[in-house]
Amino acid sequence: MSWTKKVLRINLTKGTCKSEPLNMEWAEQFLGQRGLATKYLTEEVPPKTDPLSPENTMYLITGPLTGTMASTAGRYSVVTKSPLTGVIACSNSGGFFGNEMKCAGWDMVILEGKAKSPVYIHIDDDDAQILPADEIWGKSVWEADEWLHAKHQDPQLRVAAVGVSAEKGVLYAGIINDLHRAAGRSGVGTVMASKNVKAVTIRGSKGVSVDDPKAFFEATTAAKKILAENPVTGEGLPALGTQVLMNVINETGAMPTHNWKHSVFEGASKISGEAMLEARDTDGKPNLTRNAGCFACTISCGRISTINPEHFSVQNKDDLHKSYAGNSGGLEYEAAWALGSDTGIDDLDALTYAQFVCNEQGIDPISLGSTIAAAMEMFEEGFITTKDTDGIDLKFGNAEALVKCTELVGKGEGFGAELGQGSAKFCAKHGHPELSMTVRGQEFPAYDPRGIQGMGLGYATSNRGACHLRGYTVASEVLGIPIKTDPLETEGKAGLQIAFQNATAAFDSAGICIFTSFAWSLEDVAPQLNAACEGEWTVERLGEIGERIWNLERLYNEAAGFGGASDTLPPRLLKEGATSGPAEGKVSGLATMLPEYYAERGWAKDGSVTKETKARLGL
Amino acid sequence: MAKMTVKLFATMMIYLPVNSTKSHGFDYQLKDETTVGYLIDDLKLPRNVIHLVLLNGIYVCMQNFETTMLKDGDVLAFWPQVAGG
Structure with a gap:
């Protein structure tokens, strides 16, 4: 349980909406959300596919905890091939859309092909329809949201939509749900608009079942207590939000x-x-x-x-x-x-x-x-x-x-x-x-790797192009979570980055928000999953799933033409020293960290995933 | 007389003096041999809340509070445990 074990496959070219069983063998190996959709993508979309062609497919997917009472369990991800980067895109969003999908009885909604004219997908529990969207094509997300709510006369309808930017081919257009939560990065909205889909609306009334309700209640209550008592998740984030970092990162001398x-x-x-x-x-x-x-x-x-x-x-x-x-x-x-x-x-x-x-x-x-x-x-x-x-x-x-x-x-x-x-x-x-200032065509997030060395390695190896949400070593290097490391040092950063990357992939596949990881480790997530899902879900198994997901994403990118040669940074970060602050004169030590990283990953010297590593992870 | 800047961020802003003029900070007059630990106690900052201390952008770990000397022109910034992203 916890998975609904049902997938809604929508073929826009043929105009069909079909229910199919979730591949539970893959769910056992990849958990859900980011990992499971990556498995579907790699099986169904050839790596060289043109991202804006009808042959590209989109996966809107929840995790096993999505829609449950676990804290932050409203997450869903959009996985597809990115038009901005040419590698895998996986954008994660909160709000109230993911849980609604789950409550309508679907683990995942797949959009394949291309509609002849603008449409939106309307899902009401088991019933799914492809409806005309000519009236809202050319309108903003906010206007489309208003129109859809009025049309269906349902204030609780959940809407995920693209704006005009996506329709016009802006390559970094996102999908916005609930007016201001975003599956924001890598142009997943551009792909949706290329299929002539303006929005997906969902109304779910079924609820979500878990395997062992009593154990689940206990596990989620214990985990919520940890969040409440932690100074970051219990006090700092509610008071100042993510913006608390502006002064921290600036004082650290790593503000781009x-x-x-x-x-x-x-x-x-x-x-x-x-x-x-x-x-x-x-x-x-x-x-x-x-x-x-x-x-x-x-x-x-x-x-x-x-x-x-x-x-x-x-x-x-x-x-x-x-x-x-x-x-x-x-x-x-x-x-x-x-x-x-x-x-x-x-x-x-x-x-x-x-x-x-x-x-x-x-x-x-x-x-x-x-x-x-x-x-x-x-x-x-x-x-x-x-x-x-x-x-x-x-x-x-x-x-x-x-x-x-x-x-x-x-x-x-x-x-x-x-x-x-x-x-x-x-x-x-x-x-x-x-x-x-990009890696694999995607723009950097907010941390200068000359002042936070581990992040340079993270950007260079990130499977969706430069990103902070794949391995957030800032937590350790600057903020001291879970332990403080020296941001100006390169030593030990390969192992640190790998630990963050693998754990993050597991969090991203569970249906919860990565911000819980400021207080939770996989040791806090495992009991919740173990109670929600049938089977044994241990910390070790989740760690292995995280590593498996990372390697599968890497293999897909390699096949798409983005292997080890693309694991680099712009010359500015490798050659021009920081102009002031604690990192003054320093450049990114990527050349030192990368070989160590490949070795610790069990990859070849050119950054390719070896047969042994594939066999070990069952890939 | 030697002076430096103290900055208090996030939920530690409540410890800012009412007349603080710089952005989230204020001038602090240095006495001879002022350490980070002395300053914390002098300003009555709660040690159990302090998590991240940066002296001119460089991290000062708690074990070094009593031995880290402050000098003219230094910038010392304090945060409780924070994170974002």
């Missing part, structure tokens, strides 16, 4: 600034979680209204905020933008650094506005901010001019330029369409590929 030319941002404190609590001069209110939680979450790190009503970004907006006047989701740390310090902008309201637009139009703010920052460097260096930018004065620190660029990417128009191709394509087109 001006397209990673620098690693300390003078304006960091003005756009920090602490600043979000301070009253504004105009209306006396702080940016932050309150925190918010996803389904079953006992942490509640989400931010609900407002923009200063007198800020330029919300002046003279038409009715379409009426939602900007009220509370909405944001600002999160990953959006704040990319849209803020990377572009040199310390205007909290401009960043909040840009994040709102990202939610409204379904854009990944990390890739957006990084691409704008790369374009700003190109502009300041004279590699592009106002003739290229639709007249926008694209200087570092120009908040009005950020707002304008964000709006253009949201609509996929003019210069926005070009920025929407991501920084790798943008910089290459204008003759300076070295200025793109």
Whole structure:
């Protein structure tokens, strides 16, 4: 139990919705969510498939704990082949969509083929329909959400939709559910729009069963107590959210600034979680209204905020933008650094506005901010001019330029369409590929690896391109969780990164949020899974599943043409020393860490997965 | 007279003096031989809440509080246990 053991396979080309049994043999090996969908993808989608062709398939999938009373059990993932990177895409989202899918009786919804005209998928327990979406094609996520709720006359309908950016081919468009929770990275929204699917709506009324209810109640209650008593998950995250990191990472000297030319941002404190609590001069209110939680979450790190009503970004907006006047989701740390310090902008309201637009139009703010920052460097260096930018004065620190660029990417128009191709394509087109701060085509998250060495190895080896959610060694190197290691040292980082990568893959496949891992280890997850699912679910088994998933993702990427040769970083991080802060003069020690990493993974010297390792993991 | 900057972040902001002017911080006058440990006690910061201490961006572990000397122009920042991402 806990799995519904049912999959809804929707073939958009044929217009069919069919129920099929979940492959339980694979579930035993890959658990659920990230791992299980990866198995389906690798079996069904050849690695060389064009990501935006009908031959690519999307897997919207829950984990065995999704929809249960385990803390944070509202998660679902979208797995497909990414149009931004050409490697595997796996984006994870919270909110209330995953649990609704599970309660409707489905572990997974598969979207294959391509519809002839715009459609949306409507799921009401066992009943699934492909319905016309012509009226909402060309509309934002927020407008589509409103229209779908009105059409079905159901306020509790859960909606996951793409915005105009995805329809227009922006390569880092995400899927937004519940207005502001996002399966954000790697362009999973772009793939959905390429299939002519605007939204998936779900209403589930069945509930979720677990194998041993009494043991499950005890295990989840014990685990919730750990979260409540932990200073991070019980106090810090609810109070300041992810944005608590802005000052930490800046003081550590690892804050990417001006397209990673620098690693300390003078304006960091003005756009920090602490600043979000301070009253504004105009209306006396702080940016932050309150925190918010996803389904079953006992942490509640989400931010609900407002923009200063007198800020330029919300002046003279038409009715379409009426939602900007009220509370909405944001600002999160990953959006704040990319849209803020990377572009040199310390205007909290401009960043909040840009994040709102990202939610409204379904854009990944990390890739957006990084691409704008790369374009700003190109502009300041004279590699592009106002003739290229639709007249926008694209200087570092120009908040009005950020707002304008964000709006253009949201609509996929003019210069926005070009920025929407991501920084790798943008910089290459204008003759300076070295200025793109990406790995395998995906933009970096918020940690300069010259100051946090383990993260450089993490970016270079991440299976979905540069990412912080694959192996978050920042927890150990900066924050001292579970133990403090020296961020400037390379020694021991290979083993640390592997431990984080494997454990994260297991967390991501269970149906829970990775933020629980600030307080939980697999020792806290195993009893919950063991009570929910039939069979024995031990820490050792979960560790092995994590390693198996990592290797399977790696094998798929290798076959797609992205093996060891793509395990590298941009020249700036390998050759240019940090300009100030504790890491001053340091570069990433990737060359030292990578061979160690390959050896500890049981891979060959060129980074390929060996036969022995495959056999050991049953791959 | 030698002075330095103390910064208090996240839920430790409640220990900021009312007249603190710098961003989440304030000036602190150094006496002779001031250590991190002396400063913590002088400002009545709760040791059980302090988790992350950065002196000019470099981590100071708890065992070194009493032996780490402070000097003119230093920036000393304090956090409780925090995380995000």
